Amino acid sequence: MDFGLSSEQLALQESVRRFMRKRVAPLVAEHEKREQFAWELLPELRQFGYIGGLLPEEAGGYGMRFGDWALLMEQAGYHWLSMRVLLNALNIIASLLHRNATPAQRERFLKPLLNCEKRFWVGITEPNHGSNVAGIETKAVDKGDHYLVNGGKLWITNGAGGDCGVLVVKTYSDGCDGGLSLLLVDRDETKYAARRVGTMFIKSTGTSELNFADAVVPKENLLGKEGEGLKAILSGLNYGRLNVAMGAVGAAQAALDLSIEYAKNRKQFGRVIGGYQLVQKLIVDMTVRTEAARALGYKAAWALDQGGTARAECSIAKLYATEAAHEVASMALQVHGGLGYSVDYPIERIFRDTRGGMIPEGTSEIQTLIIGREILGISAFR
Numbered sequence: 383m384d385f386g387l388s389s390e391q392l393a394l395q396e397s398v399r400r401f402m403r404k405r406v407a408p409l410v411a412e413h414e415k416r417e418q419f420a421w422e423l424l425p426e427l428r429q430f431g432y433i434g435g436l437l438p439e440e441a442g443g444y445g446m447r448f449g450d451w452a453l454l455m456e457q458a459g460y461h462w463l464s465m466r467v468l469l470n471a472l473n474i475i476a477s478l479l480h481r482n483a484t485p486a487q488r489e490r491f492l493k494p495l496l497n498c499e500k501r502f503w504v505g506i507t508e509p510n511h512g513s514n515v516a517g518i519e520t521k522a523v524d525k526g527d528h529y530l531v532n533g534g535k536l537w538i539t540n541g542a543g544g545d546c547g548v549l550v551v552k553t554y555s556d557g558c559d560g561g562l563s564l565l566l567v568d569r570d571e572t573k574y575a576a577r578r579v580g581t582m583f584i585k586s587t588g589t590s591e592l593n594f595a596d597a598v599v600p601k602e603n604l605l606g607k608e609g610e611g612l613k614a615i616l617s618g619l620n621y622g623r624l625n626v627a628m629g630a631v632g633a634a635q636a637a638l639d640l641s642i643e644y645a646k647n648r649k650q651f652g653r654v655i656g657g658y659q660l661v662q663k664l665i666v667d668m669t670v671r672t673e674a675a676r677a678l679g680y681k682a683a684w685a686l687d688q689g690g691t692a693r694a695e696c697s698i699a700k701l702y703a704t705e706a707a708h709e710v711a712s713m714a715l716q717v718h719g720g721l722g723y724s725v726d727y728p729i730e731r732i733f734r735d736t737r738g739g740m741i742p743e744g745t746s747e748i749q750t751l752i753i754g755r756e757i758l759g760i761s762a763f764r
């Protein structure tokens with residue numbers, strides 16, 4: 383058993399950390415205020431593997447292992463959870479394209495994604511169907527050389543600002559009676575309405591509502607086979623859980639570091655507050671939760687590197703890390719007193735953003751059902 387990082391991993395972690403401090407940290411507060419992402423960062427992030435790094439080199443990736451990938455997601459979460467959310471969506475799409483795209487689709491969609499030339503979204507959730515992905519209602523009806531799409535999507539990361547997307551639809555054709563499929567949507571070619579929805583967290587990345595009314599999607603934009611979309615999307619969500627978990631670990635560590643610094647310097651009743659046992663208890667509880675979450679995240683990454691689906695490990699890491707991160711952020715707010723809820727100080731943003739982690743890639747309740755099913759071999763979903 384080895385709990386240490388290799389010298390290569392330590393070097394990667396250090397160079398990413400330096401980059402984040404220099405290039406990302408100075409942009410966060412202003413972009414959060416403007417509710418805009420700093421898109422100019424993407425090509426720079428790519429050098430570390432943040433865009434499609436898990437893909438093999440021949441597909442335009444870096445052939446990274448999940449263990450190294452986890453370190454990237456942790457650093458992204460440490461500095462800007464909104465950025466981590468966007469990176470997650472882009473990488474789920476890259477993985478869907480890599481596994482399912484035809485050579486022409488790779489050229490047209492995967493290449494501009496990896497080169498950061500086009501902005502992408504993935505549309506699964508609908509107003510009436512979130513946790514139950516299989517129940518979605520957006521319809522694509524085969525009309526010969528194209529599909530006619532009708533329906534709406536909600537809470538879509540980067541939806542309104544995106545150039546292209548992967549849309550999950552219920553398909554009706556000669557060979558498919560309502561099975562889920564994936565369609566590649568290009569805004570220059572398919573007309574749809576998009577509206578940004580205001581949210582409490584992840585303000586810079588933004589989330590949107592998309593509406594398709596008799597929208598035309600060419601047949602050649604079918605990604606993978608008709609009726610095989612559910613399997614494809616669920617496998618993407620599984621590895622997305624590692625991303626969410628490690629982003630949460632990073633955010634928890636950021637809240638903890640700020641709290642340690644503050645507790646060592648803030649004085650009340652003539653001594654630093656870190657000298658009071660009750661404040662130490664908060665710092666210790668935050669540390670224990672952050673360390674436990676990190677250990678679960680690294681274990682999930684290790685399990686994925688062994689080649690399996692690591693379904694239980696990814697769900698356990700996601701469930702624990704996202705809940706722990708929000709608890710840690712709440713304790714950090716307590717350590718900081720009034721300063722903790724000031725919008726001019728990062729704890730307030732970390733507190734809001736960590737709340738978001740418990741919802742996407744399967745809510746905490748859905749993770750619990752997945753873990754229960756893995757342990758007992760009995761599904762409690764319905």
Ligand SMILES: Cc1cc2nc3c(=O)[nH]c(=O)nc-3n(C[C@H](O)[C@H](O)[C@H](O)COP(=O)(O)OP(=O)(O)OC[C@H]3O[C@@H](n4cnc5c(N)ncnc54)[C@H](O)[C@@H]3O)c2cc1C
Binds near residue numbers: 503
């Ligand atoms: C930051 C963020 C980014 C997102 N990005 C995207 C995106 O890019 N693309 C996309 O398609 N979606 C995205 N989503 C949407 C997200 O995936 C859904 O919100 C999520 O799957 C939950 O669906 P819902 O909101 O419809 O809630 P519901 O499924 O309606 O759930 C409501 C409540 O009921 C509980 N519940 C549901 N079923 C069960 C059950 N069987 N047993 C017990 N409890 C249950 C849930 O846990 C939850 O507490 C994003 C969400 C967030 C917060």
